[in-house]
Amino acid sequence: MPTFVYMTRCDGCGHCVDICPSDIMHIDKTIRRAVNIEPNFCWECYSCVKACPQNAIDVRGYADFAPMGHSVRVLREEEKGTISWKIKFRDGREKNFVSPITTQPWGEKIPKLADLEVPDQAALDSQLLCFEPDALNVETGLPVINKDKLKEGVYY
Amino acid sequence: MISLNPFSEISAFIPSLVMQTYVIAMFVLVIGATLFDVVHKKSAKYFFNNSVKAKKSATRNVGSGEKASIAFKTATNEFLTSSEFCSTKRRLAHLLTMYGFIIFVVATVVMIFSYSTPNAMTPSIWPLAWHLGAAMLCVGGYWFWFFIRVDVAAEGNKWYRVIRADLFVLSLLAMSTFALIWSYMQSNGIDIWQTLFFGLFIGASTVLFGGVLWSKFAHMFYKPAAAYQKRVTKADGSRENLPEPADMPEKFGLGIKREAPRHY
Numbered sequence: 001m002p003t004f005v006y007m008t009r010c011d012g013c014g015h016c017v018d019i020c021p022s023d024i025m026h027i028d029k030t031i032r033r034a035v036n037i038e039p040n041f042c043w044e045c046y047s048c049v050k051a052c053p054q055n056a057i058d059v060r061g062y063a064d065f066a067p068m069g070h071s072v073r074v075l076r077e078e079e080k081g082t083i084s085w086k087i088k089f090r091d092g093r094e095k096n097f098v099s100p101i102t103t104q105p106w107g108e109k110i111p112k113l114a115d116l117e118v119p120d121q122a123a124l125d126s127q128l129l130c131f132e133p134d135a136l137n138v139e140t141g142l143p144v145i146n147k148d149k150l151k152e153g154v155y156y
Numbered sequence: 157m158i159s160l161n162p163f164s165e166i167s168a169f170i171p172s173l174v175m176q177t178y179v180i181a182m183f184v185l186v187i188g189a190t191l192f193d194v195v196h197k198k199s200a201k202y203f204f205n206n207s208v209k210a211k212k213s214a215t216r217n218v219g220s221g222e223k224a225s226i227a228f229k230t231a232t233n234e235f236l237t238s239s240e241f242c243s244t245k246r247r248l249a250h251l252l253t254m255y256g257f258i259i260f261v262v263a264t265v266v267m268i269f270s271y272s273t274p275n276a277m278t279p280s281i282w283p284l285a286w287h288l289g290a291a292m293l294c295v296g297g298y299w300f301w302f303f304i305r306v307d308v309a310a311e312g313n314k315w316y317r318v319i320r321a322d323l324f325v326l327s328l329l330a331m332s333t334f335a336l337i338w339s340y341m342q343s344n345g346i347d348i349w350q351t352l353f354f355g356l357f358i359g360a361s362t363v364l365f366g367g368v369l370w371s372k373f374a375h376m377f378y379k380p381a382a383a384y385q386k387r388v389t390k391a392d393g394s395r396e397n398l399p400e401p402a403d404m405p406e407k408f409g410l411g412i413k414r415e416a417p418r419h420y
Contacts, residue, residue, distance in 0.1 A: 014310035014417035071397040079406035084399035
C-alpha cells in the first residue's frame with residue numbers, strides 16, 4: 001500500500017522528494033505539493049513519512065496488521081534521536097513504540113565506528129558503503145552448502 | 157513622492173465615489189468568491205468532518221477557556237508571526253508580504269474613504285504607510301519569486317516559468333510594483349506614463365481581488381483555521397493519530413531537516 005499526501009498539510013518543502021529511495025515522490029507541477037507519482041513502485045519504507053516536517057504523508061498499512069479503519073503514524077524527532085510509532089486498530093486498540101534513530105554521533109554508537117578512520121570526501125562520494133567491500137565477502141567466494149543436510153522432495 | 161496621497165491627486169479625474177465603489181466591489185468579490193470557494197470545494201465540510209473524527213479519538217475534553225487560549229496562541233504564533241514555516245527565509249519573506257499587504261490595503265482604504273478629494277489634507281502617515289506597504293510587498297514578494305519559491309529553490313525551474321498557481325503572487329507583485337511606479341510618475345508629473353501605470357495598477361488589483369476563485373488568495377482565511385484545528389487536536393490528545401512526543405531529552409541536533417531540500 002503506497003504513501004499518500006494530505007494536501008492541506010503539505011507545504012511543498014521537498015524533503016520527501018530528496019529522501020525517497022524510489023524517486024517517486026515529486027512536487028506536482030500544477031499545485032506545488034508533494035505527490036506519489038508511481039504508487040505501485042512504493043515499497044512503504046516510510047522514509048518520506050518520517051522526513052516530512054508537517055506530518056503530511058501517510059501510508060495505508062497492510063491488512064494483516066492494520067485493516068480498514070486503522071491508522072499507522074510515525075513521528076521522527078531528530079533532536080531526541082527517536083522515532084515514535086502509533087498503531088491504531090479498528091477495534092480501538094493502540095500500540096505505541098519508541099525506537100532510537102540509527103544515525104548517531106560519529107564514533108559513539110554501534111557499529112564501532114570510532115575504531116575506523118573518519119572517511120574523506122572521496123570515500124563519502126564513493127558507491128561503497130561503510131565496511132564495504134570487506135563485508136561483502138567477495139574474496140571468500142560463494143557459500144558452501146552441505147548437501148548431506150538437504151532433504152529430498154518437496155515438504156511443507 | 158512618499159508623502160503624497162496619490163488618490164487625492166487623481167481625484168481631479170476620477171470622482172471619489174467611483175474609487176470608493178471600486179474598493180467596495182473588490183471587498184464583495186473577495187468575500188463572495190471565498191464563500192463560493194468554501195461551498196464549491198467543500199473545504200468547510202472537510203474541516204468539519206476532520207474535527208468530528210478528531211473528537212472521536214480525543215483523550216480529553218478541551219473547555220471553552222482553553223479553546224480561547226488556543227485561539228489566542230494561534231493568532232499570536234501562526235497568524236501574526238507565521239510560525240508554521242520551517243525555513244527562516246520563507247518566514248521572513250511571508251511576514252514582509254503579509255504585513256506589507258495589510259498596511260497597503262488599510263492605507264488605501266483610509267485614503268480613498270477619507271482623503272480622496274482634490275483639496276484633502278492627508279496626514280503624512282497614510283501616504284507613508286501606503287508606500288512602505290507596497291515596498292515591503294515588493295521586497296518579500298520578489299525575494300520569494302526569484303529565490304524561495306518551490307519551483308526555483310527545490311525543483312530547479314527557471315524563475316520565469318509561470319503557471320496558474322502563481323496568479324496570487326504575481327498579481328500581488330504587479331499591484332505593488334505598478335502602485336509604486338504610478339506614484340513616482342505622478343509625483344514627477346509624467347502624465348502619459350502615470351495614466352498607463354495607474355491603469356496597470358487597477359488591472360493588477362482587479363485580477364488579485366477578482367481572481368480569488370482561481371488563486372490562493374483565500375489561504376489568508378483557511379490557514380489560521382487549519383492552524384487552530386491542529387492545535388486543538390494536540391490539546392485534546394487526538395493528535396491526528398500521531399504518536400505522543402517521545403519522553404526523551406533533546407540531546408542531538410537536527411539531522412536531515414537541517415539541510416534545505418535541493419533535489420535536482
